[in-house]
Amino acid sequence: MKDLLLKYKEVILYLFFGVCTTLVNIVSYAVLTRSFGVGVMASTACAWALSVAFAYVTNRIWVFESKVRSFTGVCREIASFVGCRVASGAMDxxxxxxxxEMMGFSDMIxxxxxxxxxxxxxxxxSKFWIFKKKGQ
Structure with a gap:
């Protein structure tokens, strides 16, 4: 069992923090729409921004264990991360x-x-571009 956990550690951590990131996204969206009456689109954008910040920190530190330490390298990593999240945020x-908005399905579903x-x-x-380890 321990061998399996070690073998799939990265995927397990990514899924765990992915779920946490999703919770940050969904909870912040729900709070903004339900408690503050913010519109669907604005709430989606704000929830996205909060979840991206959370995801970068968790992915960098725990999931992909980035060894990049130089200012330029970290800036490049952040730019790549945010760029990919802009693409996925646009998809969202x-x-x-x-x-x-157009078809009337349940917003939470x-x-x-x-x-x-x-x-x-x-x-x-993240795996194959942003936090790509040397030799991958």
């Missing part, structure tokens, strides 16, 4: 607009489904 916003797609996209981008 587009899906919310299309499926909630679509938010959850959209976040599943976002997690998959972000893992692939």
């Amino acid at each position: 916003i587009f899906l919310m607009w299309l499926l909630v 679509i938010k959850i489904l959209s976040n599943i797609l976002v997690i998959i996209f972000n893992y692939v981008a």
Whole structure:
């Protein structure tokens, strides 16, 4: 069992922090829309920004254990991370607009489904581009 955990440590941590990131996204979205009456699109954008900040820290430190320490390297890493999250955030916003605003589906159900797609996209981008280890 321990060997399996070590072998899949990165994936397990990514899934754990992905779920946490998704919770940050969904909870902040729900608070903004339900408690403060903020619109769907603005709430989606704010929830995205909060979840990106949370995800960068957790991915850098615990999931991919980035060894980049130079100012330039960290800036490049952040820019790559945010750039990929802009793409996945645009996907999230587009899906919310299309499926909630235009087609009338339940906002919370679509938010959850959209976040599943976002997690998959972000893992692939992080693993093979942003936090790519030398020799990979």
